[in-house]
Amino acid sequence: MKSKPSLPVVYRLAVTSRVLAAVVGGYLMASLAAVCLALWMPASRADAVITGMMSSFVFYLLAVIWCFACRTAGRAWFGVMLPSAMFATLAGIGLWMTRT
Amino acid sequence: MKEGFRQAMAWLHTWAGLIFGWLLFAIFLTGTLSYFKDEITHWMQPEVQAYPLDDARSLAAAQTYLQQQAPNAARWFITLPDSRDPGLSVMWQDNNDPGKRGNFIQKVLDPVTSQPVQARESMGGEFFYRFHFQLQMPYPWGRWLSTIAAMVMFVALITGIITHKKIFKDFFTFRPRKGQRSWLDGHNAVGVLVLPFHLMITYSSLVIFMSMVMPAPIVASYGDDSRAFFNEVFPNTNNAPALGQPGVLLPLGPMYAQARQQWAGGHVGRLVVNNPGDVNASVNVVRAGADRVVHDFGSSVSFNGTTGELLRVSGEQSLPAAIGGSFYGLHMGHFAGPVLRWLYFICGLAGTAMIGTGLVIWLGKRQLKHAKTAAMPFELRLVEVLNMASMAGLMIAIAAFFWANRLLPVSFAERSDWEVQTFFIAWGLSLLHAVLRRGRQGWVEQLSLGALLFVAIPLLNALTTSQHLGVSLASGDWAMAGFDLTCLASGLFLTWAAWKMQRRAAPQLKAERARGLTLKQEAN
Numbered sequence: 001m002k003s004k005p006s007l008p009v010v011y012r013l014a015v016t017s018r019v020l021a022a023v024v025g026g027y028l029m030a031s032l033a034a035v036c037l038a039l040w041m042p043a044s045r046a047d048a049v050i051t052g053m054m055s056s057f058v059f060y061l062l063a064v065i066w067c068f069a070c071r072t073a074g075r076a077w078f079g080v081m082l083p084s085a086m087f088a089t090l091a092g093i094g095l096w097m098t099r100t
Numbered sequence: 101m102k103e104g105f106r107q108a109m110a111w112l113h114t115w116a117g118l119i120f121g122w123l124l125f126a127i128f129l130t131g132t133l134s135y136f137k138d139e140i141t142h143w144m145q146p147e148v149q150a151y152p153l154d155d156a157r158s159l160a161a162a163q164t165y166l167q168q169q170a171p172n173a174a175r176w177f178i179t180l181p182d183s184r185d186p187g188l189s190v191m192w193q194d195n196n197d198p199g200k201r202g203n204f205i206q207k208v209l210d211p212v213t214s215q216p217v218q219a220r221e222s223m224g225g226e227f228f229y230r231f232h233f234q235l236q237m238p239y240p241w242g243r244w245l246s247t248i249a250a251m252v253m254f255v256a257l258i259t260g261i262i263t264h265k266k267i268f269k270d271f272f273t274f275r276p277r278k279g280q281r282s283w284l285d286g287h288n289a290v291g292v293l294v295l296p297f298h299l300m301i302t303y304s305s306l307v308i309f310m311s312m313v314m315p316a317p318i319v320a321s322y323g324d325d326s327r328a329f330f331n332e333v334f335p336n337t338n339n340a341p342a343l344g345q346p347g348v349l350l351p352l353g354p355m356y357a358q359a360r361q362q363w364a365g366g367h368v369g370r371l372v373v374n375n376p377g378d379v380n381a382s383v384n385v386v387r388a389g390a391d392r393v394v395h396d397f398g399s400s401v402s403f404n405g406t407t408g409e410l411l412r413v414s415g416e417q418s419l420p421a422a423i424g425g426s427f428y429g430l431h432m433g434h435f436a437g438p439v440l441r442w443l444y445f446i447c448g449l450a451g452t453a454m455i456g457t458g459l460v461i462w463l464g465k466r467q468l469k470h471a472k473t474a475a476m477p478f479e480l481r482l483v484e485v486l487n488m489a490s491m492a493g494l495m496i497a498i499a500a501f502f503w504a505n506r507l508l509p510v511s512f513a514e515r516s517d518w519e520v521q522t523f524f525i526a527w528g529l530s531l532l533h534a535v536l537r538r539g540r541q542g543w544v545e546q547l548s549l550g551a552l553l554f555v556a557i558p559l560l561n562a563l564t565t566s567q568h569l570g571v572s573l574a575s576g577d578w579a580m581a582g583f584d585l586t587c588l589a590s591g592l593f594l595t596w597a598a599w600k601m602q603r604r605a606a607p608q609l610k611a612e613r614a615r616g617l618t619l620k621q622e623a624n
Contacts, residue, residue: 047419054424065112
């Protein structure tokens with residue numbers, strides 16, 4: 001999969017899109033997953049935060065692998081944004097419960 | 101990307117590894133050197149004299165000095181000498197402008213005279229340690245970049261494992277003298293052999309800076325008050341503020357002894373005195389990191405500085421904190437004795453070699469296609485230049501740093517900065533050289549220069565100090581002797597590499613000629 005000059009622009013854009021999905025989308029997903037752990041883990045507040053931060057990099061890794069393993073760039077974004085949305089919802093509920 | 105999963109992972113491994121390979125090579129090599137940071141400092145400041153350890157004397161010396169120099173500082177830090185680092189290091193944060201964070205001033209004291217050590221100004225091993233995660237960039241950019249590199253390393257490691265399916269079968273395959281194949285076998289062998297080390301060192305580097313790069317959980321749980329998080333994790337850093345009335349600080353010795361009692365004889369790493377001139381002074385006695393594998397930043401005993409009353413003893417770490425602490429402890433290796441420390445060093449070198457062989461493979465594979473044509477495409481030439489400067493050039497830069505330490509006059513202004521400048525100037529020149537010279541020749545020249553510089557370091561040491569190998573070996577100064585011998589070994593390794601490079605072209609020709617000969621004989 002070497003980038004020869006003959007590679008079409010569409011291919012290059014698709015690769016760029018995947019890289020963005022992996023780096024930006026992956027970070028978003030990892031952050032939200034960490035927030036969920038921090039809010040929902042049955043442990044003291046500080047311990048839950050530490051666990052969330054510490055395990056976030058595994059989520060990031062999984063997101064990156066997904067972005068390059070799936071068939072199309074569209075799926076890469078879908079596969080990162082869907083869990084992000086789920087984590088965001090969970091985090092929202094968690095925040096709302098702690099505030100009230 | 102219509103190929104299978106493993107091909108996709110191989111693609112990711114290749115490109116992630118290439119783009120961050122040069123940076124990771126430098127981070128790994130300087131990080132590996134950091135395992136001997138105190139020993140390097142000892143070589144670079146041979147004037148610092150080692151005394152038999154006597155904490156009570158050191159502590160009294162530090163307190164006397166700080167009382168004179170900085171009675172009204174915001175904070176004192178006293179780091180006691182240990183078996184590896186003979187210097188008694190004191191640091192204080194001035195209090196000139198109470199609204200702002202004061203500047204830090206650091207001095208290394210002689211524990212007997214309680215005066216600053218008259219040693220040549222040098223960062224020593226601290227330079228490599230700082231460079232490997234700050235990359236000589238302003239705070240916090242270097243830390244961010246090195247943590248991003250660590251994340252890429254993590255991705256490259258895992259995708260490498262996925263790509264390399266027959267991990268155990270292939271491990272016993274090594275095909276020497278087969279060019280490209282040998283490089284790949286070597287890359288796989290060092291990768292697999294020290295895989296636990298690679299995974300540990302990479303993941304732990306992410307964990308070390310996690311509160312910087314992954315702050316979302318802190319914000320979600322604590323809102324704007326991130327101090328509250330750190331106060332909960334490290335309760336003993338939550339010290340009473342100054343009252344503004346002058347007070348008299350008690351001698352630190354008894355507090356030191358009381359803290360050690362609390363830890364059943366555990367060692368003291370450093371003491372922090374907050375508001376030393378205030379009636380509300382407090383003293384935190386912090387446990388030495390070398391005591392245990394699991395690092396605990398918060399492991400300390402706090403006292404009231406003017407009454408000597410014991411205020412707090414930090415509790416046991418919770419499980420998540422202990423896991424984080426073990427990542428930190430394993431990464432830093434403070435607990436490691438001489439054997440384990442060498443093992444760390446060798447594992448670090450293996451990691452460096454894995455990154456280096458990976459870079460060589462990337463280029464080698466693609467160069468094959470252009471072997472016939474005279475001109476190399478621009479991108480391959482670029483990779484070749486960066487490979488050369490990032491690997492051979494870095495070796496030259498490190499050697500130049502050591503040479504500068506011995507050759508710059510002791511009285512030279514901003515001497516320590518100039519040592520660092522020399523490092524970067526040498527590195528820059530090697531990049532320039534790589535641009536100007538054609539591939540193999542450039543490699544041979546840079547490797548030879550590196551070899552020469554390293555081999556000559558024991559000689560240079562003998563000419564410029566009174567601590568040459570004959571003296572250091574006889575007196576059992578293993579840090580000094582070990583440094584000289586390691587430089588010698590590095591020089592010999594580079595000589596071998598240069599010699600290999602030089603001869604690489606020749607055997608191919610010979611083989612072709614030999615084949616021609618046998619063909620002729622067969623024809624006859």
